[in-house]
Every structure is written in C-alpha cells, then in structure tokens.
Amino acid sequence: MDAHAQLVPPVPHVSSGPALELEALVFDVFGTLVDWRSSLIEDLTAFGAERGIVADWPAFVDAWRGAYAPSMDRVRHGEQPWTSLDALHRASFTRLATQYGFENALDEAGRRWCVDRWHRLRPWPDTVAGLRRLRTRYLLGTLSNGNVRLLADLAKSARLPMDVILSAELFRHYKPDPEVYRGAIDLLGAEPRRVMLVAAHNSDLQAAAQQGMRTAFVARPFEYGPDQQKDQVADPGIEFNVRDLGELADRLGA
Amino acid sequence: MDAHAQLVPPVPHVSSGPALELEALVFDVFGTLVDWRSSLIEDLTAFGAERGIVADWPAFVDAWRGAYAPSMDRVRHGEQPWTSLDALHRASFTRLATQYGFENALDEAGRRWCVDRWHRLRPWPDTVAGLRRLRTRYLLGTLSNGNVRLLADLAKSARLPMDVILSAELFRHYKPDPEVYRGAIDLLGAEPRRVMLVAAHNSDLQAAAQQGMRTAFVARPFEYGPDQQKDQVADPGIEFNVRDLGELADRLGA
Numbered sequence: 001m002d003a004h005a006q007l008v009p010p011v012p013h014v015s016s017g018p019a020l021e022l023e024a025l026v027f028d029v030f031g032t033l034v035d036w037r038s039s040l041i042e043d044l045t046a047f048g049a050e051r052g053i054v055a056d057w058p059a060f061v062d063a064w065r066g067a068y069a070p071s072m073d074r075v076r077h078g079e080q081p082w083t084s085l086d087a088l089h090r091a092s093f094t095r096l097a098t099q100y101g102f103e104n105a106l107d108e109a110g111r112r113w114c115v116d117r118w119h120r121l122r123p124w125p126d127t128v129a130g131l132r133r134l135r136t137r138y139l140l141g142t143l144s145n146g147n148v149r150l151l152a153d154l155a156k157s158a159r160l161p162m163d164v165i166l167s168a169e170l171f172r173h174y175k176p177d178p179e180v181y182r183g184a185i186d187l188l189g190a191e192p193r194r195v196m197l198v199a200a201h202n203s204d205l206q207a208a209a210q211q212g213m214r215t216a217f218v219a220r221p222f223e224y225g226p227d228q229q230k231d232q233v234a235d236p237g238i239e240f241n242v243r244d245l246g247e248l249a250d251r252l253g254a
Numbered sequence: 255m256d257a258h259a260q261l262v263p264p265v266p267h268v269s270s271g272p273a274l275e276l277e278a279l280v281f282d283v284f285g286t287l288v289d290w291r292s293s294l295i296e297d298l299t300a301f302g303a304e305r306g307i308v309a310d311w312p313a314f315v316d317a318w319r320g321a322y323a324p325s326m327d328r329v330r331h332g333e334q335p336w337t338s339l340d341a342l343h344r345a346s347f348t349r350l351a352t353q354y355g356f357e358n359a360l361d362e363a364g365r366r367w368c369v370d371r372w373h374r375l376r377p378w379p380d381t382v383a384g385l386r387r388l389r390t391r392y393l394l395g396t397l398s399n400g401n402v403r404l405l406a407d408l409a410k411s412a413r414l415p416m417d418v419i420l421s422a423e424l425f426r427h428y429k430p431d432p433e434v435y436r437g438a439i440d441l442l443g444a445e446p447r448r449v450m451l452v453a454a455h456n457s458d459l460q461a462a463a464q465q466g467m468r469t470a471f472v473a474r475p476f477e478y479g480p481d482q483q484k485d486q487v488a489d490p491g492i493e494f495n496v497r498d499l500g501e502l503a504d505r506l507g508a
Binding site: 084086139142147148149153155156163164169170187188189190217244 | 320338340393395401402404406407409410417418419422423442443444
C-alpha cells in the first residue's frame with residue numbers, strides 16, 4: 001500500500017552524521033540555471049523579424065541586462081521604493097527601445113511579450129538533469145532577484161525541478177543585501193550551515209557565506225557572451241567549484 | 255531543437271478569451287489535498303507501538319487538530335506574536351502529551367518526529383492525478399496556513415505537482431485574514447478574477463471570494479472522520495462544486 005511505503009519508520013531521524021548535514025540547496029537563476037543571453041537574443045530576433053524592426057539585438061540584450069544592476073541598486077539604496085524585477089525590466093526595456101528608435105513601432109501587447117521573455121528563458125544543457133539528481137537527496141529552491149511570478153513561470157516553462165520558489169520579492173530586498181539570505185534561511189527553518197547557495201557569481205556566494213551558508217560556484221564562462229572576463233573561477237574560500245550541475249551532484253552524493 | 259520547440263511564436267498573447275481568463279489555481283492543503291487525520295493516526299499508532307506508549311490515538315489526533323483554530327486565532331487576534339504552524343503544532347502536542355500522560359515517555363528526537371508528521375501527510379487518492387492534469391493548463395500553488403518549510407516538505411514527500419509554495423507565513427497572517435488572499439494575488443501578479451482558490455472548507459472560500467478570487471469547493475466529507483457534519487456541501491455562491499480534483503480538471507478543461 002502506498003501509504004505504508006511512504007511511512008518513515010518511527011525512528012528518530014534528527015540529522016547528525018555528515019552525510020545528512022546539508023538539507024537544502026538554493027540556486028541563483030539568471031546565468032546559473034538559465035542562459036538569459038542566448039534566449040533573449042533568439043526571441044527578440046524572432047520578434048524583430050516578425051514586426052519588421054531592425055536592430056542589433058545582441059547589443060540590445062546586453063544593454064538590457066546591463067540596466068539590471070543599476071536599476072536594482074536604486075532600490076537597494078532607497079532611491080526608489082520596492083519595485084519588482086518585472087517592473088524594472090519593463091522600465092529599462094521602454095527606455096532602451098526609445099534609444100534604439102523602435103519604441104514607436106511597439107504596441108502594448110508587443111511590449112508585454114518582450115518583457116515576458118524573462119519568464120521563458122531556456123536552461124543550460126546540464127541544468128535539468130543535474131537538478132533532477134540533486135532533488136532526490138536535497139530540498140531545492142530558487143534564490144533569485146526575479147519576482148515570484150517570474151520565477152514560477154520560468155521554472156515551469158524550463159521544467160526546472162524545484163521544491164520551493166524563494167525570491168528577493170518575499171523580503172523586499174535585492175541580493176546581495178543580507179536580508180535575502182537570512183530570509184531564505186528563516187523560511188527553510190534550517191541552520192545556515194545546512195543550506196547551500198549555488199551560483200555562477202562570486203559576489204552572490206560571498207554574501208551568502210557571510211550569513212553562514214555553504215557555497216558552490218558553478219562555472220558559466222560564456223553567460224555574458226564570448227568575451228566574458230568576470231566570474232571565470234571561484235573566489236578563494238568558496239567550498240565547491242564545479243563545471244556543471246552534474247559534477248555538483250557527483251560531489252554531493254546525489 | 256529544444257530551444258526552438260519552447261520558443262512561443264512572437265504573437266501577442268495577452269489573455270482575452272474566456273478560455274484564458276483563469277491563470278492560476280491555489281489550493282488549501284490540510285484536508286483539501288492531504289488526509290491529515292488518517293495519516294497522523296497511522297503514524298502515531300506506529301510510534302506508540304514502537305515506544306510502548308498506550309493511548310487513544312484517534313482521540314489524540316482529533317484533539318491535536320482541535321487545537322489548530324484556537325492557537326491560530328490567538329495569533330490572528332494579536333494575543334501572541336507571529337508563530338509558525340510548526341511551532342503551534344509543537345506547543346499543542348506537548349500540552350496534549352502531558353494531558354494524555356505520556357510526555358515523560360518522550361525524548362526530544364521522538365517529540366520532533368511526531369511534530370514532523372505534518373510534513374509527511376498522505377494525499378487523497380484523487381489528489382496527485384488531478385493536480386497533474388490541472389498543472390498542464392494552469393499555474394498551481396499552495397495557499398495554506400502551513401509554514402513554507404512544512405509545505406515544501408509535504409509537497410515533496412506526497413509528490414504534489416506544484417509550481418509555487420504560497421504560505422500564510424509569507425504574509426504573517428493566518429487564513430481567513432484577508433491579507434493572505436491579497437498577498438497571494440499580489441505575488442501571482444494577477445487580477446483576482448484570474449486566480450481560483452480550491453478548498454474543502456466554505457469559510458476559506460468565502461474569504462477568498464470577498465477578495466475577488468474565484469472559488470471551487472471540493473468535497474472531503476470524511477476529513478474529520480465518519481461523523482463529520484461540517485462542509486458536506488458548498489455554500490451558495492461558490493462557483494464550482496466538485497467531488498474530487500478529477501472532476502475539477504474536467505470542468506476546467508485540463
């Protein structure tokens with residue numbers, strides 16, 4: 001009977017051994033799990049072709065992503081009240097579309113479609129298989145600056161195996177503010193050392209380590225295109241340094 | 255290629271027709287998706303047998319669940335600061351174990367194991383198949399008074415197909431406080447009429463309807479055991495009245 005098969009034997013199962021020390025893995029999403037750059041270039045190129053809009057779409061996408069940190073920093077530094085990433089993406093899209101000279105060619109539905117592409121990004125080739133393995137042993141969550149709806153749509157469309165969607169939006173603070181990591185630890189009801197952040201960005205991992213979380217760097221050397229310089233290797237002190245999520249699953253016994 | 259298969263054609267997809275009007279379904283969990291009573295009676299009976307504790311376990315479980323509403327009401331009415339459901343369950347378990355005369359027979363690991371049973375409840379027979387169908391068409395979330403970690407563990411162990419875990423804990427208000435429904439609508443980034451609450455409890459559905467959400471009553475006539483009187487049928491005004499989640503999937507075209 002199913003119910004019996006699922007009944008854990010009534011034996012105390014408080015984690016004690018080193019094998020059980022880690023309970024949950026939380027993942028940065030943009031760049032770490034999904035390839036935002038190739039996905040957006042592909043989608044916006046298709047959009048431009050259909051709408052007859054000529055633009056340097058790779059440059060546009062890089063500029064759009066380039067607006068990400070400064071726009072969040074305005075929120076982080078209190079110059080702007082809490083604003084979701086969807087709203088920040090929309091504002092920067094509109095500004096850039098004006099700058100690139102095609103804002104007048106857009107209608108509301110087209111503008112929404114473009115901003116909504118962040119909800120439909122595609123995973124890196126190792127992402128889904130790696131998460132599937134890790135999920136057999138650990139609780140998996142996102143921990144991203146994307147808002148909850150964006151992340152839920154993205155996890156669904158990219159088929160990312162996840163147990164919980166944790167987002168900066170829940171804490172009204174953007175990474176790397178400490179409130180985000182502390183908030184995630186609190187919602188997971190776990191000691192910090194039982195939670196690991198997996199990310200392709202050293203600054204994110206450093207901020208997590210400062211809150212006592214464990215850390216894994218996954219290399220995404222072409223996240224920003226062929227000329228990327230940053231985040232090629234893990235900073236000293238990062239606990240795991242892996243080339244993909246398959247290697248992380250190997251290392252964590254999943 | 256996978257990436258191309260997932261590329262939605264660049265056509266405006268703003269929902270307009272009635273078929274697309276509903277975007278997300280959120281579910282009450284205890285009683286609606288999982289059979290807390292049978293699960294807890296089974297687990298605590300096994301625990302008692304192993305530990306040599308004799309008790310009327312069905313009566314104990316009913317008393318434990320009976321402490322649920324009053325303990326949340328103390329939080330809702332400001333007599334107690336925000337306290338997670340795990341902590342409320344633990345406090346009422348300890349009080350009842352004393353009343354039933356077996357608190358002295360418990361160690362910390364045993365007490366934790368018992369309180370943790372709420373993270374391992376089993377689904378009703380129609381739950382998983384019904385959710386799987388509904389998830390092909392709609393975004394699915396929990397909307398429960400359980401805390402985030404409890405719900406994430408439960409969804410994982412019961413294999414509930416979910417896209418997002420929404421919990422009273424995120425809003426620091428327990429249902430039926432309006433903040434919970436409004437908070438869920440806000441995180442889903444949707445108009446209230448595009449979100450439906452599915453629940454086996456009329457009071458929950460009435461509170462959701464007051465916030466403009468759509469409503470579906472699913473009958474769980476034996477949730478509280480063979481003598482249950484309450485919530486046998488949907489109150490007038492509830493939009494859908496179904497006998498299980500399979501019927502809801504039929505009615506919603508999933």
